[in-house]
Amino acid sequence: xxVKVLLFASLRQAAGQSELxxxxxDASSVRTAADVLRGRxxxxxxxxxxxxxxxxxxxPSTALREGDTVAFLPPVSGG
Amino acid sequence: xxxxxxxxxxxxxVSHDRLELQPLLDELTEPSCGALASFIGTVxxxxxxxxxxxxxxxxxxxxxxxxMRRLADELHARHAIARLAIVHRLGRLRPGEASLxxxxxxxxxxxxxxxxxxxxxxxxxxxxxxKYETGSAGSAYVPGKADAGPTL
Numbered sequence: 180x181x182v183k184v185l186l187f188a189s190l191r192q193a194a195g196q197s198e199l200x201x202x203x204x205d206a207s208s209v210r211t212a213a214d215v216l217r218g219r220x221x222x223x224x225x226x227x228x229x230x231x232x233x234x235x236x237x238x239p240s241t242a243l244r245e246g247d248t249v250a251f252l253p254p255v256s257g258g
Numbered sequence: 259x260x261x262x263x264x265x266x267x268x269x270x271x272v273s274h275d276r277l278e279l280q281p282l283l284d285e286l287t288e289p290s291c292g293a294l295a296s297f298i299g300t301v302x303x304x305x306x307x308x309x310x311x312x313x314x315x316x317x318x319x320x321x322x323x324x325x326m327r328r329l330a331d332e333l334h335a336r337h338a339i340a341r342l343a344i345v346h347r348l349g350r351l352r353p354g355e356a357s358l359x360x361x362x363x364x365x366x367x368x369x370x371x372x373x374x375x376x377x378x379x380x381x382x383x384x385x386x387x388x389k390y391e392t393g394s395a396g397s398a399y400v401p402g403k404a405d406a407g408p409t410l
Binding site: 187239258 | 299315316317318320321324325346357358378381382383384385386387388389390399400401402403404406407408409410
């Protein structure tokens with residue numbers, strides 16, 4: 180399946196890009212996407228990062244579906 | 259300003275321009291509400307001993323709006339309030355400029371004040387927003403909180 184991945188803040192800075200597409204095996208989770216991403220971008224540090232699927236905070240074990248948007252969100256500091 | 263107007267009449271939005279409190283107060287004022295509570299968050303300098311030139315506020319805009327709607331649902335469920343406004347500014351802000359506005363209207367002062375503070379704390383911990391601070395010590399992302407969801 181193909182999913183869209185969004186990177187923000189320090190992750191965007193480290194990766195040098197804000198958006199990419201990943202091809203994942205069937206029955207992949209957010210954690211699978213993170214592992215594939217780590218393999219592709221070795222400089223990326225994802226420990227302690229929150230995840231969102233389709234604009235909602237999600238557990239790393241969340242199952243992904245074709246066309247989902249997965250966002251990796253460093254600790255937030257709004258306000 | 260990209261305004262959202264759900265059935266309750268809440269105003270939940272992201273702005274790339276200077277924030278103005280008065281239009282929100284005017285919009286949320288109504289005779290049946292005896293209380294209007296508001297909060298303005300501004301860029302502070304010095305911060306942690308460092309003179310600040312500017313903060314670049316970055317955000318995941320569609321999710322900021324989705325998360326604002328969920329916060330609003332929770333606040334309406336927990337407090338006897340009438341309407342709620344949350345507006346977060348993104349982009350480059352100078353010290354003293356407003357980054358966040360919150361207004362709550364309610365029949366009485368208790369729920370208005372409580373919900374206003376709760377909306378602020380929820381907005382700070384849950385909205386996907388990041389501060390990139392530039393000051394006398396250089397530029398860096400401000401350490402944030404990861405309370406909103408499980409982490410990798």
